[in-house]
Amino acid sequence: MPKTKNAFYAQSGGVTAVINASACGVIETARKYKNKIGKVYAGRNGIIGALTEDLIDTSRESASAIAALKHTPSGAFGSCRYKLKSIEEHRAQYERLIEVFKAHDIGYFFYNGGGDSADTCLKVSQLSEKMGYPIVAVHVPKTVDNDLPITDNCPGFGSVAKYIAVSTREASFDVASMAKTSTKVFVLEVMGRHAGWIAAAGGLASTKDTEIPIVILFPEVTFDKEKFLARVDELVKKHGYCSVVVSEGVKGPDGKFLSDQGLRDAFGHAQLGGVAPVVANMIKEGLNLKYHWGVADYLQRAARHIASKADVDQAYAVGKAGVEFAVKGNNAVMPAIQRVSSKPYKWKIAMAPLAKVANVEKMMPKDFITPDGFGITAKCRQYLEPLIKGEDYPPYKDGLPQYVRLKNVPVKKKLKTEFKV
Amino acid sequence: MPKTKNAFYAQSGGVTAVINASACGVIETARKYKNKIGKVYAGRNGIIGALTEDLIDTSRESASAIAALKHTPSGAFGSCRYKLKSIEEHRAQYERLIEVFKAHDIGYFFYNGGGDSADTCLKVSQLSEKMGYPIVAVHVPKTVDNDLPITDNCPGFGSVAKYIAVSTREASFDVASMAKTSTKVFVLEVMGRHAGWIAAAGGLASTKDTEIPIVILFPEVTFDKEKFLARVDELVKKHGYCSVVVSEGVKGPDGKFLSDQGLRDAFGHAQLGGVAPVVANMIKEGLNLKYHWGVADYLQRAARHIASKADVDQAYAVGKAGVEFAVKGNNAVMPAIQRVSSKPYKWKIAMAPLAKVANVEKMMPKDFITPDGFGITAKCRQYLEPLIKGEDYPPYKDGLPQYVRLKNVPVKKKLKTEFKV
Structure with missing residues (x-):
């Protein structure tokens, strides 16, 4: 029988509505493998907790507290934005990790995050080979950006998508009521610097039985002001109103973020604004239409109250599978979600090699965006719909x-x- | 037995998550008084529907469609921002109303709105006395601003309050996770040009068992930049992070809206911004703290998905009571919510004279705001808490x-x- 080792678990990067559900999956499953895993130590604020020997003893938490993680948004142990350098560049960092792991008898490493975190996890997984410290490192995927490769989708994304779809539907009903004498366009700014996955979710608000005029501005599509205003004008003339879902990452023909308008206050100080007010202002100036705008920001990724059931289940499942992979000795892997079918939605967990995940960004396929650049295709809808299913x-x-x-x-x-x- | 008359019902002003629940209350109850009320005609886009003879026949809707109004946000018949002048100023308008009411045998008038709409309803109620057209006019209260007098609270407010409280809690959990290496302050802009009721609801996010450092900026309190930054600094030093809930109506010492910063883009065009980015920018410049900001805008008042059960029940109850008052011949009245007790929360519907409601704005009591101007008192909490109860x-x-x-x-x-x- 193999010797018991303790496990290290940490959360990294922007948190989500369901990253704690993954933590729950890791901890509850580890507790079932008492013959392999001793204690689960969580890093306070991600990998920083390991480097500074700031560890949290999760065995001190009751079963009910751990179970409650499944319905709690944010990162229960604190997250960090901190990227390890390579072993070659910064050997001392890895020597320190080994020092801390040795001191606390840590043989399992679970890192819960996105692309940067996969890279960190991959580097840690190399401690065995490159520095002779035996460790099993597993990356537990999480990112609202949905940009990890191999996995069909990323835990965290489905809940943001649901929040944006629900909010877009609700705000569209609102503006439709007001349009006769007041607001005709509602602009919602959503996350997504590089990829338009979250913006695309706004398109889900419109369905066959509840059609809604929506214009989506994707970071993948260079912003064309004239074309955009023409589209809004057309929809408002036809429906009396429309909604605009704009990704924070939209860029103009000059390659600059549309939000970066060089705004100055009365004293000439630079002001950091969002893209929603910029777009709203264009609508006012170009079409003389009354508008309202909102910026979802953290609300969208923290909204556990309207999380997708599919997302919660998958977040838990990748945590659970991560531990199951690890106790079988699989180093440098990531549990990936594999879609078996869309209708009905069926999925399973597969094992992906971490080397193929780290530092690869999955962009939205071109055929997910309509030819005019303002909407989602049937193919995109088929992909997205199952991810927001269930409450x-x-x-x-x-x-x-x-x-x-x-x-x-x-x-x-x-x-x-x-x-x- | 009295002759049957048709009823006119319309929605006015900014819509809410539960104004359709009031419509449901009106229509379902009217259907029970077939000996008094013939059909319920809804005005398309509020009073404009009456003036332009643009009426909707609600008898053509199935019972299940009307029942579904109870869980549908926005205004199902369209709303308007349109205020009637007085009979003396614009007699033709009232002659037109009588013309339309006569043509469609309308003897009951239900107007569902806030302060301005109460004024409209009061003027219509005077058609009997001043112009000899027999009508029974009842105002059905609705406003997210919670600023109608006599009624303990306004239908529509409880659900916004719940949305803001839940969102503030969720975003605060998020920023707490990120604070070690990234964002330390989250700023949320909420509605409320004149009164701080909605901003106050942000304070509910912090409870005894889940304390959260929150700074509230009320329109009732003149903004003091130094004092504000000192408070944020203090909380971030103590807790590592804090949340700021800022009302759109906050004004500076110069009496101008804080959001009105005279922003110009690179071409010198004026930009209409919100107050959240202004406050966030101050935190960056004054304290050098990383921030995020969100603007809830329509999302907060359309968020039927997280409506307060108490609010939904009350919105339905005022619609129902409105009809009950009307069939008994009560003209120029409004169903008002009376609080019987806070713990446990008990309420009933009373009848308020419309003349005492119209054009009176209920402000937040001074003793609802803490002496430092940044929080809510226990008294305020006791008032607000029951209003967000239940899902x-x-x-x-x-x-x-x-x-x-x-x-x-x-x-x-x-x-x-x-x-x-």
């Missing part, structure tokens, strides 16, 4: 969702050395 | 809420005359 409401108390806060008891430090990050 | 989820299909769109069959015009609005 998975958190429990409420006095009108508010009851999200858990863990005790996050620190593991006693064993090292006398410090490490500056 | 009332709409039905979903393929991941999206199923909101009804009525057929809105027009009533055949009987008049040859037109009226220009």
Whole structure:
């Protein structure tokens, strides 16, 4: 029988409505493999927790607290934006990781994040081969951007997509009611610097039985002001109103972000604005239509109250599968979601080699965007629809969702050395 | 037995997540008084529908379609921003109303809106006395601003309050996770030009068992930049992060809206921005903290998916009571919500004279805001808490809420005359 090793788990990058569901999957499953995994130590604020020996003892949390992670948004152990350099560039960093892992008898490494985090995980997985420290490193995928390769979709994305689809539908109903004497265009700014996955989800708001005039502005499509205004004008003339879903990453013909308008206040200070007010202003100036605009920002990725059931299930499943892969000794892998069928939606978990995941960005296929550049195709809809399916409401108390806060008891430090990050 | 008369119902002003629940209450209840009320004709786009004889025959809608209004946000018959002048100022307008009402045998008038609409309803109620046309006019209260007098609260507000409280909690969990290496302050802009009721709801996000550092900026409190930055600085130093909920109506010491910063783009064009980016920019410049900001805009008042059960129930109840008052011959009244107790929350419907409602704005009591001007008091919390209680989820299909769109069959015009609005 193999010797028991402790596990390290951490969350990295922008958090989501369901990354804690993955944490739940990791911890609950690890607790079932007591013959292989001792304790699960969570890194406080991602890999920084490992480097600074700032570990959290998850065994101090009750089963019910861990279960509650499944319905709690955000990163329960704190996240970080911190990328490891390569072993060649910054060997001391890896020596430090080995020092901390050795001190706490850590043989499993679970890193829960997106593309950058996959890269970090891959580097850690090389500790065995390159530096002789035996470790099994598994990447647990998460990103609202939906831009990881191999996996059909990324946990975290489905819930943002659902939030944007629901919000776009609701706001469109609102503007439709107001259009006769007041607002005719509603502009919603959504996340997505590089890929238009989230913006595309706005298109789901319009269905056969509930058609809604929506113009989507994708980062993949160079913004053409005249064409855009013509499209809005056409829809408002036909329907009396329209909604615009604009990705924060939309760029103009000059290659600059549309949000980067060189805004100055009365004193000449630069102002950092969003893209929604810029687009809204164009509509006002170009078409003289009354508008409203909103910026979803963190609300979209934190909205656990309207999370997609499919997303919650998958987030849990990748955490669970990550542990199952690890206890079988699979190093440098990632649980990937494989779509078996769209209608009915069926999926399973496969094992992807991490080397093929790290530093590869999956863009939206060209045939997911309509030829005019303002909408989603039937193919895109077929891909997206299953991801927002089902509701998975958190429990409420006095009108508010009851999200858990863990005790996050620190593991006693064993090292006398410090490490500056 | 009295002669049967038809009823006119219309929606006015900014729509809400639950104004259609009031419509449902009016129509379902009217259908029960067949000996008094013939058909319910809805005005397309509020009072404009009456003036232009653009009426919708709600009897053409199935019972299930009318029932579905209870879970559908926005205004099913279209709303308007249109205020009647007084009878003395614009007699022709009232003569037109009488002409239309006579042509369609309308003896009941239900107007569903806020302060301005109460004024319109009051003027219509005077048709009997001043112009000899017998009508029973009842105002059905609705406004997210919560600024109508006499009624303890306004239908529509509770659901916005719940949305803002839930969103603030969720975004705060998010920023708390990111704070170590990235965003430390999240700024959320909410509605409320004159009164801080909605901003106050942001304070509900923090409870005894889930404390969250929140700074609220109320329109009632003159913005003090130094004091504000000091407060944010203090909270970030103590908790590592904080959230700011800012009302769109916040004004600076110069009496101007804080959002009105005279922003110009690179070409010198004026840009209409929100207040969230202005506040966020101050935090960046003054404290050098990384921030994110969101603007809820229409999302907050259209968010039927997270409506307050108490709000839905009350919106329905005021519609129902409006009809009950009317069939008893009560002219120029409004169903008002009376709070019987806060814990447990109990309320009932009372009858308020419309003359005491129209053109009176209810501001937030001074003792609802903490002495430092940045938070809500226990008294405010006690008032607000019951209003967000309970969830009332709409039905979903393929991941999206199923909101009804009525057929809105027009009533055949009987008049040859037109009226220009």
